[in-house]
Amino acid sequence: MKIKELHHLLYRAAFGPTPQMVKELKGMTREQVVNRLFDDAGRVQDLMIIPKPETNGKGEVGPLKTIGLILKSQKEKDLLNLAWIDRMTVAKASLREKMILFWHNHFATSAPFGWLMQVQHNTLRRLALGSFAEMLHEISKDPAMIIWLNNQQNKKNAPNENFAREVMELFTLGEGNGYTERDIKEAARAFTGWFVNQKGEFEFNEKQHDVDNKTVFGNTGNWNGNHIIDFLLTKQETATYLCRKIYKTFVNNTVDEKRVADLASRFRTSNYNIDDLMRHIFMSDWFYASENIGAVICSPVELIVRFKKLVQFQVDDKQQLAYQDLLGQTLFSPPNVAGWKGGRAWIDSSTLLFRLNIPTTIINSNAIKLNKRPAFEEKDRGEKPQKDQQVVVKSDWGVLVNYFKDVPAEQLTDEVIQFFITAPATRISSALIEQHVDTRTPQRRIITTIAAVMKLPEFQLI
Amino acid sequence: MSKYSRKDFLKLSGLASASLLLPNFLKGMGAGTDLRMSEMLLPVTNGKRLVVIQLSGGNDGLNTVVPRGDDLYYSNRSGLGLKGAELINLDTYFSLNAKLQGLADLYMNGEVAIINSVGYPNPNRSHFRSLDIWQSASDADKYVQSGWIGRWLDSACSNGDYKPYYAMELDDAMSLALKGNILSGIAVSNPKRMNAMVEDPLIYKTAKAWTAHMDDEHHIEYLHKTLAQTEMSVQAIYDKSGRKLSKAIYPVHAFGKHLKMIAELIMADAETSVFYISLAGFDTHAGQKNQQGRLLNVYGNALRAFAQDLKSVNRWNDTLVMTFSEFGRRVKQNASAGTDHGAANVMLLAGGGLKRKGILNEAPDLKNLVDGDLQFKVDFRRIYASVLKNWLGADANGILGGTFETMDFV
Numbered sequence: 095m096k097i098k099e100l101h102h103l104l105y106r107a108a109f110g111p112t113p114q115m116v117k118e119l120k121g122m123t124r125e126q127v128v129n130r131l132f133d134d135a136g137r138v139q140d141l142m143i144i145p146k147p148e149t150n151g152k153g154e155v156g157p158l159k160t161i162g163l164i165l166k167s168q169k170e171k172d173l174l175n176l177a178w179i180d181r182m183t184v185a186k187a188s189l190r191e192k193m194i195l196f197w198h199n200h201f202a203t204s205a206p207f208g209w210l211m212q213v214q215h216n217t218l219r220r221l222a223l224g225s226f227a228e229m230l231h232e233i234s235k236d237p238a239m240i241i242w243l244n245n246q247q248n249k250k251n252a253p254n255e256n257f258a259r260e261v262m263e264l265f266t267l268g269e270g271n272g273y274t275e276r277d278i279k280e281a282a283r284a285f286t287g288w289f290v291n292q293k294g295e296f297e298f299n300e301k302q303h304d305v306d307n308k309t310v311f312g313n314t315g316n317w318n319g320n321h322i323i324d325f326l327l328t329k330q331e332t333a334t335y336l337c338r339k340i341y342k343t344f345v346n347n348t349v350d351e352k353r354v355a356d357l358a359s360r361f362r363t364s365n366y367n368i369d370d371l372m373r374h375i376f377m378s379d380w381f382y383a384s385e386n387i388g389a390v391i392c393s394p395v396e397l398i399v400r401f402k403k404l405v406q407f408q409v410d411d412k413q414q415l416a417y418q419d420l421l422g423q424t425l426f427s428p429p430n431v432a433g434w435k436g437g438r439a440w441i442d443s444s445t446l447l448f449r450l451n452i453p454t455t456i457i458n459s460n461a462i463k464l465n466k467r468p469a470f471e472e473k474d475r476g477e478k479p480q481k482d483q484q485v486v487v488k489s490d491w492g493v494l495v496n497y498f499k500d501v502p503a504e505q506l507t508d509e510v511i512q513f514f515i516t517a518p519a520t521r522i523s524s525a526l527i528e529q530h531v532d533t534r535t536p537q538r539r540i541i542t543t544i545a546a547v548m549k550l551p552e553f554q555l556i
Numbered sequence: 557m558s559k560y561s562r563k564d565f566l567k568l569s570g571l572a573s574a575s576l577l578l579p580n581f582l583k584g585m586g587a588g589t590d591l592r593m594s595e596m597l598l599p600v601t602n603g604k605r606l607v608v609i610q611l612s613g614g615n616d617g618l619n620t621v622v623p624r625g626d627d628l629y630y631s632n633r634s635g636l637g638l639k640g641a642e643l644i645n646l647d648t649y650f651s652l653n654a655k656l657q658g659l660a661d662l663y664m665n666g667e668v669a670i671i672n673s674v675g676y677p678n679p680n681r682s683h684f685r686s687l688d689i690w691q692s693a694s695d696a697d698k699y700v701q702s703g704w705i706g707r708w709l710d711s712a713c714s715n716g717d718y719k720p721y722y723a724m725e726l727d728d729a730m731s732l733a734l735k736g737n738i739l740s741g742i743a744v745s746n747p748k749r750m751n752a753m754v755e756d757p758l759i760y761k762t763a764k765a766w767t768a769h770m771d772d773e774h775h776i777e778y779l780h781k782t783l784a785q786t787e788m789s790v791q792a793i794y795d796k797s798g799r800k801l802s803k804a805i806y807p808v809h810a811f812g813k814h815l816k817m818i819a820e821l822i823m824a825d826a827e828t829s830v831f832y833i834s835l836a837g838f839d840t841h842a843g844q845k846n847q848q849g850r851l852l853n854v855y856g857n858a859l860r861a862f863a864q865d866l867k868s869v870n871r872w873n874d875t876l877v878m879t880f881s882e883f884g885r886r887v888k889q890n891a892s893a894g895t896d897h898g899a900a901n902v903m904l905l906a907g908g909g910l911k912r913k914g915i916l917n918e919a920p921d922l923k924n925l926v927d928g929d930l931q932f933k934v935d936f937r938r939i940y941a942s943v944l945k946n947w948l949g950a951d952a953n954g955i956l957g958g959t960f961e962t963m964d965f966v
Contacts (some may be wrong), residue, residue: 110616204684215807259697347775391775420729430688430701438778439701442740443720444730444784445777451753462749467729468836470613473847482749486579521766530758549758551779 095124099382102516104345105556106390107131108188109399111513113497121248128376129311132369135189135223140216141276143177144170144209146294149225154292168469170208174215175418175425176411179395183402193222193368196343196397197229201265202433204426205238210294211426214238225337226366227327233324234261237290258322260284260431266326268335273311280308282546284317340371345381346389347437352378388517388555391440394421396556397449401409407456408488416464421445442556453548457541459482491541506539507531510547517555582892589611600712600722601829601948604909607818607877608733608830611855613838614683615881616848616895617902618920620656621670625649626889628922636844636889645858650775650915655849658856659904662863666913667872668906669965671939672920675900676931679883683839683897686884691733693937695955705830706736707955708948713739721789724821725832726814734832741830742789745814751794754787763787787962796824803868804861807854811835813857819865829948838881842847842892855879859906872908876947876966878908879904880936899929903939905965912965 095103100119102112106398108131119127147155197218205211214236221229233239240246240257248254258281264275264508287303290296294400305309308317311325337357341349364370375381392400398417401407407419418424421435422445434440455461501509507524515522527550532542547553580683598605622638623629623957625648630637643651644660652660662668678696679685692700705723713722723734723741734741744750754760766784801823806812811833818831835855839845859877866872884901900920941960944952953959 107854114801245829255697260699264699340836348773393778422729429701430685430699432701435701438775439735440780441779442730442735442742443782443789444728444743446782447750447753447759447786447790450759450783451756454753454756464728467727468612470836471839517776518774519774521765526758526761526765546758549756550762551783552776555775555778 095122095127098387098512098516099124100127101513102382102387103127103376105516107274107372108180109192109396109403110184110556112403113493116473117497124377128373131376131506132223132373135187135193136185138190138220141174141177141181141212141301143173144167144212146209149293152292155294164494167206167208168471171211171426172411174212176414178215178403178425179399179414182395182399189372190219190222192396193372194218195393196340197222197485198425199428199433199436200339201233201239202428202431203236203238203242204428205242205347207241207294209236209289210238210241213294215426220403221368223369223372223519224367226361226368229359230261230265230327231320231323233265234319235283235288235296237294237296240288240290240296245285246287246290248282248286248288249302250283250529251456253279253282253286253304255279256547257288257426261322262326264432266332266335268331268338271335272329272331277310280310281317281322283308284310285319288319327366330358330362333358333366336366337361337371340375340432342437343390344372344375347391348385349391384518388515388552390556391437392554392556393434393436393440394423394449395425397421397452397554401452403455404494405456406488406490407452409485412466413461413464414487416466419466420448420464435552446551449554450549450551453545455487456489457545459487459489461487474497491537491544494544495537495540498544499536503539505548506543510543512542514544514547515550515552517552519552522550522552598827600609601950602716602947603874604829604947605871605875606830606943607821607875608832608950609855609877609879610687610832610834611838611851611879611881612683612687612834612836613840614686614883614885614897615838615884615901616840616844617672617881617900618853618884618887619844619848620653621672621902621904621915622647622653623649623919623922624651626919626922632888632922634889636895646915649919653849655853656824656856658853658858658860659906661854662906663914667863667908668904669910669913670915670919671903671905671934671963671965672915673900673930673951674880674903674936674939675883675930676935676937677932679899679929679932681883681897681899683882687744688732690880690882690936691731693940701732703731703733703735704739704944704955705733705832708736708738708830708944708950709734709739710736710740711951711955712948718785719789719792719827720785721793721826721828723830723832724793724828726817727832727834731832736907739951741832742786742793744790744793747790747794747797747817750790753788759783759813760787760856769869779854787915793826795816795823796821796826799824802861802865804864806861807857809854809858811854812858812861815862816865819862821959822866822871837880840885840894841890841896842894844889844894863906863908874909876905876909876943878909878939878943879906887922887925887930888928899926900932901930903936907966910965916963916965934963935960 101111149155217232241255243260244254245257255278259278263269267273283304287299289299307314307317338349338354341354361371428434463485507527517541527546530546532538619638641886642654645651676696680696689696691703693704696701709723718739720742725731725734725743727743728745730743763783766780801820802816806816814833837851863872866875880903881901883898885895885898889895937956937960941952941956942962944950944955945962947966
């Protein structure tokens with residue numbers, strides 16, 4: 095496949111081209127590369143960083159709603175977050191990691207229990223390229239989701255509609271698309287009694303389950319939650335809604351409805367086989383059409399992982415969490431169940447400037463210490479205005495310097511642009527870049543050229 | 557170190573001469589030069605400014621504006637109920653927490669309005685979610701990915717006159733409130749630091765190289781345009797900050813520093829119409845009295861200093877300060893001398909241009925509670941609608957996605 099197409103594929107199916115990957119995959123056919131990426135993604139290894147809380151003799155962890163657990167949970171979610179970033183950085187299964195990131199945004203959950211978030215994460219990890227049908231069934235019984243969307247309060251005599259509403263509005267059909275308020279109300283009754291027990295596991299509480307007939311999408315019967323999920327999976331709207339979201343994330347922020355319709359019918363026919371859908375996208379000629387190249391704004395987490403993979407970018411944990419916060423994407427803390435909006439919503443004056451400034455902090459080996467905004471539960475620390483403090487930024491440019499070391503100086507700028515930027519170079523001036531390059535040694539020339547290209551707005555496009 | 561005096565600034569910016577070109581009917585409007593200038597400076601809001609203060613964590617409204625005349629208040633709060641010297645009486649029924657001396661001073665001047673029992677149907681008791689509802693101005697069962705001030709920008713700037721700093725948050729990161737569907741505000745915590753970022757030579761030149769392009773469709777154009785607007789905004793804010801125009805004394809606290817920054821920006825005639833600022837730490841599950849008292853003290857004193865600064869330049873009359881929290885707290889105190897998450901809450905408005913002052917509606921009903929919490933009497937979006945329509949002159953219904961009856965405090 096052409097080198098530009100390879101880079102495009104690596105941006106979408108992985109965290110962008112790295113010297114190692116390009117060396118390895120250059121010269122292969124499209125099919126060979128796609129197969130390789132899927133083979134690499136085949137390996138599943140759970141993320142295990144949070145120990146299960148201590149239990150009593152009956153295996154119970156006690157009441158889930160205590161302040162102590164919640165406070166501890168923020169720390170645990172931070173640990174899980176950082177462990178996942180590390181995994182994304184080092185794992186060969188880049189495609190799986192990208193898919194998990196997609197599903198984390200789709201089933202956007204931020205339950206205040208670290209280990210339950212880990213359970214959910216590992217479910218998404220296991221099924222990331224599996225069957226969406228299976229995933230939807232498992233997520234509707236997922237303890238973190240049940241707590242997050244109040245199904246724990248969904249009882250026979252006092253139904254809580256939150257999960258029933260969001261499973262239609264956000265997880266399958268899309269807002270106002272193929273369901274009525276009545277469908278929500280009736281479906282909520284079908285999910286009554288789907289609880290989390292004291293062990294932190296799913297439990298069907300028969301006493302709280304409404305066994306009367308419910309009418310959902312015109313079907314009347316004594317439905318339970320499984321029936322509702324199956325009804326949702328028979329609807330074409332579900333496949334269309336999912337494929338539109340996949341298209342926006344992996345193909346182009348601007349949707350081509352015709353392509354989405356084709357993808358949706360394939361997805362539906364394959365009984366929601368995610369692996370098949372993604373392979374089909376990455377094998378299609380239209381995926382490599384010029385309008386789809388460089389047409390996605392890189393998410394904050396992807397941007398951080400790119401820097402980590404390319405130059406071993408490293409800051410301390412607090413600073414890294416602050417980066418996510420200030421860039422607008424903290425893992426395990428989506429803004430709400432609708433997830434991160436993505437696309438242009440990633441970019442505002444503050445986040446753009448912050449993004450463009452990262453290469454400078456890497457070159458300078460230090461950055462201004464940032465503070466994550468305080469959690470709600472945190473006490474006021476009598477916040478006296480503080481002077482700026484510096485923190486260390488570690489990096490290692492060795493691999494990149496080695497990769498570009500044989501490129502003649504006069505070609506370096508263009509080669510670097512071609513390596514990192516897939517978007518049209520209409521607004522890029524090589525001359526302007528070269529004015530800001532340190533040419534004192536060949537090594538400095540390479541490093542500062544790359545850093546300059548990383549400061550271009552186009553570097554944010556993948 | 558002040559770079560320019562106010563007089564120098566007027567000369568530099570050319571506004572002094574521009575005001576000479578104003579049509580006579582504007583000159584005759586009575587409020588003098590300052591009104592004319594502010595109208596020119598704030599074209600999208602007709603000279604009015606809004607400052608939104610978010611008290612994060614869930615401020616206990618009942619210990620902020622205290623219904624001293626209600627026995628139920630004391631029976632529910634045997635240790636936490638404020639009395640005697642802990643109170644500043646407003647009338648025969650209501651008092652302010654005595655830590656709010658700063659706010660009380662403004663109240664006595666007729667510069668404060670209080671609205672009790674503000675909330676929304678089906679209240680959510682999660683900080684996260686409830687703040688999301690307040691910032692997006694959505695129903696409790698809807699998830700909206702834009703904020704009400706951002707949508708105000710979308711609407712007010714639809715004629716093409718848009719600068720990110722028309723809406724500014726004093727923070728490193730921007731809240732959902734300031735993110736519209738198309739346009740967004742800007743978050744600035746430290747103008748000097750941000751200015752250093754845009755002065756990076758390559759970033760600066762890339763920003764300056766941008767020229768308007770008809771085709772805004774491609775992300776490349778969007779990114780370059782955003783960068784150009786950012787550079788221009790940061791320069792403008794940096795230019796108008798740090799002039800040490802403030803004469804008032806603010807509390808030594810990040811909140812005081814940021815409110816002072818807002819005052820100085822207004823005193824330097826910054827073109828910002830909406831400012832957004834937060835004070836955190838109100839989640840007082842335990843040991844509430846000290847913690848809340850300390851924060852309210854910072855809040856009240858900062859606000860009084862702010863009013864003093866703005867009065868000195870005749871800006872207090874066209875500035876409205878609106879204070880909210882994501883929820884109030886449970887009426888009955890808990891076992892740790894604190895209170896747990898509640899529902900409806902008090903909202904505070906301050907400014908020299910209030911049409912109605914004092915306590916605007918009935919006292920909170922401590923008898924008819926739902927799950928131990930106050931029921932809302934006023935939907936918070938009615939207050940947003942009033943501010944948008946009557947103060948900022950904006951299309952409230954369009955921005956809020958529904959019709960909410962306005963109130964007449966402005």
